[in-house]
Amino acid sequence: MPSSSPSRVSVSQLKPRLLLGPGPSPVSGRVLRALAHPTLGHLDPQFLTLLDDVSLRLRGIFGTGNEATLAVSGTGSAGMQAALANLLQPGDTAIVGIHGYFGGRMAEMARRLGAGVVAVEAEWGRVLEPERLIDAHRAHPRARLLSVVHAETSTGVRQPIREVGAYLSGTETLFVVDAVTSLGGIPVGVDAVGIDVCYSATQKCLGAPPGLAPISLSSRAVDVVRRRKVPVSSWYLDVGLLMDYLGAGHVYHHTASSNLFFALHEALQEIEEEGLEARHDRHRRVGARLRLELGARGFTLFGDPGHQLPELTSVRLPDGADAVRLRHALLERYGIEVGGGLGPTGASVWRIGLMGNGASEASVERLVGAVDELGIGSV
Ligand SMILES: *Cc1c(COP(=O)(O)O)cnc(C)c1O
Numbered sequence: 001m002p003s004s005s006p007s008r009v010s011v012s013q014l015k016p017r018l019l020l021g022p023g024p025s026p027v028s029g030r031v032l033r034a035l036a037h038p039t040l041g042h043l044d045p046q047f048l049t050l051l052d053d054v055s056l057r058l059r060g061i062f063g064t065g066n067e068a069t070l071a072v073s074g075t076g077s078a079g080m081q082a083a084l085a086n087l088l089q090p091g092d093t094a095i096v097g098i099h100g101y102f103g104g105r106m107a108e109m110a111r112r113l114g115a116g117v118v119a120v121e122a123e124w125g126r127v128l129e130p131e132r133l134i135d136a137h138r139a140h141p142r143a144r145l146l147s148v149v150h151a152e153t154s155t156g157v158r159q160p161i162r163e164v165g166a167y168l169s170g171t172e173t174l175f176v177v178d179a180v181t182s183l184g185g186i187p188v189g190v191d192a193v194g195i196d197v198c199y200s201a202t203q204k205c206l207g208a209p210p211g212l213a214p215i216s217l218s219s220r221a222v223d224v225v226r227r228r229k230v231p232v233s234s235w236y237l238d239v240g241l242l243m244d245y246l247g248a249g250h251v252y253h254h255t256a257s258s259n260l261f262f263a264l265h266e267a268l269q270e271i272e273e274e275g276l277e278a279r280h281d282r283h284r285r286v287g288a289r290l291r292l293e294l295g296a297r298g299f300t301l302f303g304d305p306g307h308q309l310p311e312l313t314s315v316r317l318p319d320g321a322d323a324v325r326l327r328h329a330l331l332e333r334y335g336i337e338v339g340g341g342l343g344p345t346g347a348s349v350w351r352i353g354l355m356g357n358g359a360s361e362a363s364v365e366r367l368v369g370a371v372d373e374l375g376i377g378s379v
Contacts, residue, residue, distance in 0.1 A: 017331070020363055021339035022153045022312060023181070024203035024210050025355035027263070031208055034266035040258040043250060047258050050265055051246055057268040058214045061183060061206075061276060062198060064190035068217040070246050071202070071264060072237060073256055076180040079199030079213030081109060082237040083176050084147075086217075086225045087197065090114030092144040095136050095173075097121075097128040101154035101342045102178060106147050113233060118143065124344050125155045125303035125314075130163035137173060144224070145174040145196075150188065151181035153204075154342045156314035156351065157303040158186065165194035174221055180204055183214070184271060185283045185311035185355060196221040202260075205283070205311055207356030208267035211260040215239075267356075283310040286359045290352065293368045297377030302349050311359065313352045314345060318377040323348055326374060334370040 019026045027035075040047040051070075059069045072082050084106065088094060094110040097103055099122040107117050120136045122128045128148060137146060146168060148159050161177055168175045174196035179188045183198075185205030190198045196218040203210035217225070217239065225232070225239055232238040236254065245253035271279060287310030291301070298318030301308060317323045323340065324347050330336045339351035354363055371377065 015335060018336045018358075018363065018366060020352055020354065020358055020367055021337045022351045022353050023201070023355065025205070025207060025353060026357040027209050028207060028267075028270065028357050030270065031263050031266045035209065035259050035263040037259065037262045042255045042258065043252060044258075047261070048250055050258075050261055051256075054261060054265050054268065055246070057265070057272065058216070061188075061268070061271060062179075062190045062214070062216045063188060063192060064198075064216050064218075066190065066216045066218055068219075068222050068239065068243060069215070070242060071212040071214045071261070072242060073211070073254060073260075074213055074237075075203070075210050076199070076201030076213055077105070078237065079180070079201060079215050080106060080178060081234060082213065082215055082239065083197045083199050084109050084113055084145075085234045085237055086232050086239045087145050087174060087176070087221065088113045088115045089144075089228060089230050092116070093118060093140050093142060095120060095133070095140060095143045095146040097133055097146075097148035097159070099126060099128050099155070099157065099159065100124050100149065100152035102149045102152060102180070104343075106149070106178065110147075115144070125157060127157055127159050127304060127307045130160055130167075133164050134167050137168070137171065141171065141173075143173045145176050147176035147178070149178040151179070151186065151309050151312065153181045153312050153351070153353075154314075154345065155303045156301070156309050156312045158182075158307045158309045160307075161193050161195070169194040174218075174224060181309070181312055181355070184279060185359070186280055186309065190216055190218075202264050202267070204353070205355045206264070206267050207270060208264045209260065211257065212264055283354065283359045286354050286361060286364060287311060287313065289361065290354060290364045290367070293364060294371075297368075297371060299377065302345055311353060311355045313354070314341075314349050315352065316349050321376050323350055326376060329374055330370055334366070336367055336370055338367070
């Protein structure tokens with residue numbers, strides 16, 4: 001056979017990994033078993049009841065009474081696309097905070113939707129000072145939306161959202177928050193903060209496989225969608241159509257994957273059993289332990305230590321250590337996945353995620369044990 005032909009593989013022979021990167025995170029056996037439940041039709045009354053229950057549980061985790069709370073088919077980027085495509089019409093102004101990779105992705109999507117983007121930028125690893133976002137709004141008071149990334153997975157920085165939420169609630173501008181890496185790991189509080197559209201993904205701190213994007217829209221966001229003159233450019237992610245499917249009418253729209261919803265439902269059940277506050281505490285405790293262990297070995301934080309996320313730690317390796325080679329060694333020799341850098345963080349950092357089921361003392365010990373065996377940081 002020519003050497004270029006793909007090798008034949010069998011899924012059962014793939015080696016399991018300890019997923020300590022920026023997502024996906026480890027999925028529990030219980031959630032995987034739920035995923036394997038026999039597939040149901042997308043209009044089966046049992047499935048529709050399950051969808052309603054998922055929506056109810058998501059409201060609890062988002063901290064909202066929003067009726068328009070659902071999980072759209074697709075990954076976190078589908079949530080981002082749904083948020084922006086439903087709110088923006090060509091010619092609208094969107095104020096987009098950019099302090100890392102995912103803020104940049106939001107700006108790109110908004111531009112493609114025909115919006116005029118006012119970018120408020122901060123250096124990667126820093127937060128966007130709320131005053132600067134508020135000033136941008138004062139300069140563009142008619143902006144349709146202002147968006148920020150709550151947990152910048154590219155840098156490990158936690159963006160303050162309270163001040164901006166409180167300020168925008170007195171304006172016509174909608175507050176959009178990317179909670180892909182925050183939901184389930186740190187408090188989000190959609191209603192308390194005054195977020196109009198908040199979206200997430202199942203595979204980061206929620207502990208389910210990738211494939212669904214929870215999203216919640218306030219009533220004023222739903223009004224903006226309803227009053228649109230131009231139909232939503234994405235038929236697939238049109239929230240009005242999705243609500244007709246998921247809502248009381250149950251009109252066929254697309255074939256939602258019942259299996260992914262089984263898994264998400266089980267993951268939400270696990271969160272309920274643990275308790276949301278206890279889960280946040282666990283992420284905080286384990287994240288602090290990781291930073292202590294790595295600090296003792298000469299690793300340094302990439303981002304502002306005053307705004308460090310517990311669930312995602314971006315670190316520079318000790319002097320002389322080859323971040324790329326050692327990351328491959330971690331995967332090949334120890335079966336541990338960590339992330340590499342993005343953009344300006346480049347080849348010099350590791351991004352370590354302790355998300356969902358990955359946020360455990362055992363994960364930290366396995367990682368630190370491997371770091372020691374690889375001789376990183378030893379003199
Ligand atoms: C992972 C991530 C996304 C994109 O999610 P996908 O599931 O990869 O599409 C968006 N925003 C943030 C902050 C993320 O961490």
